[in-house]
Amino acid sequence: MDSAAERLPARVSEAKTDSKAADALIADYMPFIRAETARFLKRQPDDSDDELSIAMFAFYESIRSYSRLRGSFLKFASVQIKSRLIDFYRKEKRSRGQISLYAAGEDEQPLMDTLPDKEDAYANLEMREATRQEIEELSAQMQQFGVSLPDISENSPKQHRTLDICQRAVCYARSQPALLEEFLRTKKVPLQKLAEGAGVERKTLERHRQYLVAVLLICTNGYEILRGHIMQVLRKGEQP
Template identity: 30%
Template sequence: MVLVNQQAVRAADDNAYLERFITAQQQFILRCAGKNCGRFVDRSDDEFSIALMAFYEAVQAYNPANGGFLPFAATVISRRLTDYHRGQRRFSCEIQLAPQAFDGTIDPDEGDTSLQLAVAEQAAQPQALSAAGEIEAANALFADYGFTFYDLADCSPRADKTRTACAKAAAVLLRTPGLLDEMKKTKQLPIGQLVKSSGVPKKVIERHRRYLIAAALLLSGDYPMLSEYLQGIRKELERCEL
């Protein structure tokens, strides 16, 4: 147990070691996911991807003074999966609708036409990516900026003050017209403009460059599951006064 605690601490500061640590703990992650779901979970399941993201989060947030790492990680995984399943249940209710609603044809004589229209519009939309698919898509996007999703655990802010500063910088990036477009065009974080507009020290922005880029790309794109991974910064964004 002590060895795992030490490994978790090292993984938080060593990205190369983090990947090896994650690989070594995959069976633990799978067991935690299976226990929460009450069934066997394998690496192809969305629940594994959610649990994997939660494990990264646990590595970032772990404090040895508060106890063992594995019980802490199991708690974080359980909470994230519970949140995920709660969200899934919102869409689990079945409603009686005319079959035409699903092929885009609206029958005015069949029940609530507004509901039929809503379902028809939803059916016409492309299906949302799974969590695993979102990670794959995000990695392809991050590659243009020189990092991967797995790097986020290494560059995420840990102190409350730093998280608040990063949230303010991210808010400026997301809400200033043209700034996000410039970043996407040049594949570079506009550090100078962020320092000037946000008041966040240059040193903080440079240190958390990858995190700010990732947060802006995920929160401005179609990544609902990965955006949940940034729940902390989303809350900070809501509190920012620009």
């Protein structure tokens, strides 16, 4: 136990940049996360409880934001978990008093069964499956470019101004098929051409290179569902 505690800071540092190490650390400290959740709920959480998911998410956030200046990691994580659970509780409080669709009705059947189904569940299921396949293909292709989805989430532009610059570059690339072919062939983002063509700063594009890889791949053939998801943005960029 002592050795695990001694190695914890090193593991946390490693988990900051490695998603697999972060997953492993979370799995190893699930008992701790469950205990913190139980302290808040005053009962043992189930695997299906959203609070447990929130606690795990808070634990991951603690890994990302921890530094030795903050003291003990577990104490820091405990505070983070508690804060997140309180925020979630307050947010969910607004929906209190509402009846769950899965609650049993008069005839002991879920209320949901009594409601008309406006959506086609099977269609939704197929759509979701197709989307999943596209996403898996996209992830595999991004690995050829040396990027992963967690990396892209880190590299994604946060500010609206920066996002707008990247979107203009992507829209310019869509208007230049030769540029997209060069991108797929060289496995490199043609930053200079994009900057000149879109009239944006190259430095901004360089800072968000991994993000541009993902979005440019979506713009190529084979990712219609994903492209449809962000079509509003793409159409907006195409507008003069």
